[in-house]
Amino acid sequence: MKKVLITGGAGFLGTHLTRELLRRSCEVTILDDFSPQVHGTRQTLADDLRNTVPLIQGDVRERDAWEEALDGQSCIVHLAAETGTGRSMYDVAHYEQVNIGGTAQLYDLLAQGESTVERIVLASSRAVYGEGAYQCATHGLVYPASQPADAMLAGRFDPVCPTCSGICTPAATPESAPMRPASFYGLTKQMQEQTALLFGGVLNIPTVALRYQNVYGPGQSLENPYTGILAIFSNLARAGAPIEVFEDGNESRDFVFIDDAVRATADSVTNDLQGQHAINIGSGTRTSLLEIANAINTFYGGKSELRITGAFRKGDIRHALADLTLARDLLAYEPRISLSDGLDSFLAWAAAHASGHDAEAHTRSLTEMRERGLLHG
Numbered sequence: 001m002k003k004v005l006i007t008g009g010a011g012f013l014g015t016h017l018t019r020e021l022l023r024r025s026c027e028v029t030i031l032d033d034f035s036p037q038v039h040g041t042r043q044t045l046a047d048d049l050r051n052t053v054p055l056i057q058g059d060v061r062e063r064d065a066w067e068e069a070l071d072g073q074s075c076i077v078h079l080a081a082e083t084g085t086g087r088s089m090y091d092v093a094h095y096e097q098v099n100i101g102g103t104a105q106l107y108d109l110l111a112q113g114e115s116t117v118e119r120i121v122l123a124s125s126r127a128v129y130g131e132g133a134y135q136c137a138t139h140g141l142v143y144p145a146s147q148p149a150d151a152m153l154a155g156r157f158d159p160v161c162p163t164c165s166g167i168c169t170p171a172a173t174p175e176s177a178p179m180r181p182a183s184f185y186g187l188t189k190q191m192q193e194q195t196a197l198l199f200g201g202v203l204n205i206p207t208v209a210l211r212y213q214n215v216y217g218p219g220q221s222l223e224n225p226y227t228g229i230l231a232i233f234s235n236l237a238r239a240g241a242p243i244e245v246f247e248d249g250n251e252s253r254d255f256v257f258i259d260d261a262v263r264a265t266a267d268s269v270t271n272d273l274q275g276q277h278a279i280n281i282g283s284g285t286r287t288s289l290l291e292i293a294n295a296i297n298t299f300y301g302g303k304s305e306l307r308i309t310g311a312f313r314k315g316d317i318r319h320a321l322a323d324l325t326l327a328r329d330l331l332a333y334e335p336r337i338s339l340s341d342g343l344d345s346f347l348a349w350a351a352a353h354a355s356g357h358d359a360e361a362h363t364r365s366l367t368e369m370r371e372r373g374l375l376h377g
Contacts, residue, residue, distance in 0.1 A: 001025060001026065001027050002025075002026045002027070002074050002075055002269070002270065003026070003027045003029070003072055003073050003074045003075070004021055004026045004027065004028050004029070004073065004074070004075045004076075004077060004269060005028075005029050005030075005031060005069050005070065005073040005075070005076045005077070006018060006021075006028060006029070006030050006031070006077045006079060007030075007031045007032070007060055007069070007076070007077070007078050007079055007080035007102075008031075008032055008060075008078075008079035008080030008081065008123075009028070009029075009030030009031065009032055009053075009077075009079065010030055010032035010034060010045055010046075010055070011032070011038055011079065011221075012215075012217075012219050012220040012221060012258070013079055013123070013215060013258065013261060013262065013265070014030065014032070014077075014079050015045075015046050015049070015219060016217075016219060016258050016259075016262045017077065017079075017262050017265050017266060018030065018049055018053060019048075019049070020262050020263070020266045021266055021269065021270075022052070022053075024266060024270055026075075026269070026270070028053050028054075029053070029054045029055075029056065029069065029073065030045065030049075030053055030054070030055050030056065031056045031058055031060070031065060031066075031069040031080070032055070032056075032057065032058075032080070033057065033058060033059040033060075033080075034057065038221055038224055043057075056068055056069045059102075060080045060098065060102030060103075060105060060106070061097055061098060061101055061102050061105065062105070063105055063108075063109070066105050066106055066109055067109065070106075070109060070115060070116075070117065072116055073116060073117055074116060074117065074118045074119070075117065075118065075119040075120070075121070075269055076106070076117055076119075076120045076121070077120075077121045077123075077265065077269060078103065078106065078120065078121070078122045078123065078192075078196070079123045080098075080102060081098060081099045081102075081123065081188075081189070081192070082094060082095045082098045082099055082185070082188075083185065083226070083227045084185060084224070084226030084227040085127065085182075085183035085185045085186065085313075085315040085316060086183075086226055086313055086315060086316075086365070086369055086374060087185075087226045087365075088183050088184040088185035088188070088315070089183060089184055089314060089315045089372075089374050090372050090374065092184055095184055095185060095188050096184075096188060099185075099188035099189065099191070099192055100188050100191045100192065100195075103191075103192045103195050103196070104195065107195060107196075107199045110199065110203055110205070111199070111202075111203065117205060118205065118206070119205065119206050119207070119208075119269065120196060120200060120205055120206075120207045120208075121207075121208045121209075121210065121265060121268045121269055122192060122193060122196045122207065122208070122209045122210065123210060123212065123265075124189050124192065124193040124209040124210055124211045124212070124278065125185075125186065125189040125211060125212055126173070126211050126212065126213050126254070126280070126282070126320055126322065127181055127182075127183060127185055127186030127189055127317075128179045128181055128186055128189050128190040128193060128211060129143075129173050129177050129178075129179060129180065129181070129186075129211075130145070130146065130179075130180035130181050130182040130186065130317060131143065131144055131145065131146055131159050131180070131182065131317050131318060131319070132171075132173035132177055132317070132319070132320065132321070133170075133171040133172065133173040133174065133177055133321075133323075134159060134161070134168035134169060134170055134171055134319075135168060135169045135170075135171045136161040136163070136164065136166055136167075136168050137166065137167075138161070138163075138164055138166060139161055139163045139164060141171060142161050142162055142163065142168060143162070143177055143178055143180065144159035144160060144161060144162050144168060145159065145162065145180065146159060146182050146316075146317060146318065147159055147160070147318070149314075149376060152247070152312050152376070152377070153376065153377060155248065155310065157247045157248060157250075157251065157312070157318055158318060159318055170252065170286065170318075170319035170321055171321065172284070172321045172322060172323035172324075173280070173320075173321060173322060173323055174280075174323040174325065174326070175211070175278050175279065175280055175323070175326050182315055182316070182317050183315030183316075184315070185315070186315075192209075193209040193211075193278060196209055196276075197209060197276040197278065200276040201276055206273060206274050206275060206276070207276045207277070208268040208273060208276075208277050208278075208279060209277070209278040209279070210264060210265060210268060210279055210281050211278060211279065211280045211281065211322075212256065212261055212281050212282070213253070213254035213255070213256050213280070213281065213282030213283065213320060213322050214229070214230075214253045214254060214255045214256065214320070215256055215257075215258055215261045216228065216230045216231075216255055216256075216257065216258065216342065216343075216346055217257050217258030217259065217342060217345065217346050217349075218258070218345060218346055218349035218350075219258065219349070220258070220346075222234075222235060222350060222353065222354055223361060224361075225361040225362045225364065225365035226365060229253070229289065229292070230255070230292065230296070230343070230346060231350065232362050233292060233293050233296045233297075234296050234300070234346075234347055234350045234354075235350075235354065235362060236304055236362065237296045237297045237299070237300040237303065237304045238300050238350070238351065238354055239304075240303035240304055241304060242304060242305045242306075242307050243293050243296075243297060243304045243305070243306050243307065244307045244309045244311070245289050245290055245293050245306065245307065245308050245309065246289070246309060246310075246311050246312055246313065246316070247308075247309075247310065247311070247312050247318075248308060248310065249288060249289060249290030249293075249308045250288050250290065251288065251289055251316075251318050251319065252286040252287055252288045252289065252318075252319045252320065252321070253286060253287065253289065253292075253319075253320045254282040254283055254284070254285065254286050254287075254320045254321050254322050255283060255287060255292075255339055255342070255343075256281060256282045256283045256322075256335060257283070257335070257337035257339075257341075257342035257345075259336070259337055260281075260283070260333075260335045260336060260337055261281055263333075263336075264279075264281045264327065264331055264333050265281075267331050267332070267333070268331065271331070273330060273331070277326075277330060279326050279327050279330060279331065279333075280322040280323060280324060280326065280327055281322070281324075281327060281333065282320075282321070282322030282324065282335070283322070283335045283339065284321070284322055284323075284324045284335060285321070285339070286319060286320065286321040287339060290306070290308070292343075293306055294306065295343060296343070296347060299343075299344070299347045300347070300351070309377065310377045311375060311376060311377035312375075312376055312377055313369060313374055313375050313376075314373075314374045314375075314376070315374070
């Protein structure tokens with residue numbers, strides 16, 4: 001029986017993954033610090049896991065927590081991290097300590113050579129790419145930087161070809177794309193990933209870094225105003241509050257349903273893939289945020305006014321789309337849940353689990369970012 005440690009296992013992805021690994025006859029242990037921003041006042045596992053899964057309540061920044069959690073484990077799924085691009089741009093030391101420092105603690109222990117760990121799966125992010133891939137009619141596949149603030153203030157949001165400054169169209173980003181993160185969050189994920197892949201080779205531990213796109217679905221936090229645009233929009237739509245869409249509304253994301261992300265992660269744990277790999281996990285399609293806002297508002301009865309604000313946040317990217325070729329080749333991965341079906345499932349769940357105060361947290365977060373000079377327009 002494979003013994004699997006999931007760090008951050010009490011969170012959204014971790015809870016779903018735990019259930020799936022138990023179905024696959026794995027023995028799961030969870031390490032989690034129950035951060036209030038993610039878990040609110042909850043300090044326990046989900047009801048169905050509470051009496052069946054060992055829980056170590058601890059912080060990945062603490063060596064003692066790792067020492068206890070690693071005992072006898074054959075696989076580590078390292079999900080624990082601070083998320084959210086916006087907050088990472090001012091809470092810099094905290095993101096560095098948790099995301100980079102916590103991962104360094106793990107490999108400091110593994111480098112001692114006494115571990116039973118035979119495989120590591122790391123939650124990376126498409127944020128490592130920054131803008132990612134675009135297609136230029138003249139220069140083919142290119143990797144532009146984000147537009148500068150003055151261009152965005154003038155309403156020119158789309159990146160341009162770095163060679164000719166011509167118009168580019170979004171393209172699927174392959175794993176071979178250069179890492180050019182636009183946020184400190186993305187930079188910390190790059191550091192996590194490179195650390196894991198480096199030491200995977202040095203210590204001969206097969207390692208898979210999964211570059212998730214926007215994962216969503218039932219069970220995600222409705223209280224964290226810094227992550228999850230679908231949760232933010234659904235909170236506003238349920239309350240009948242205005243839904244403000246940044247830029248011109250045409251910015252787009254690759255939304256992947258939780259079941260698809262979990263299946264890819266569980267397959268990375270239970271298959272026999274050797275070596276070190278970074279693999280995109282997404283839906284392979286992109287959807288504009290205006291389309292998403294309209295769909296969510298319609299689901300809840302169309303009570304909200306949609307406003308295209310022209311505002312933008314430093315650290316955001318314009319478009320995201322995963323190239324899934326490698327995921328298909330290495331994991332036989334194929335997304336199964338359409339955005340329409342997944343969104344209906346998530347919104348029905350959110351309607352039954354909302355606190356009634358979630359929209360207020362989003363408003364506070366925007367005020368905070370504007371005061372810090374990270375929200376413009």
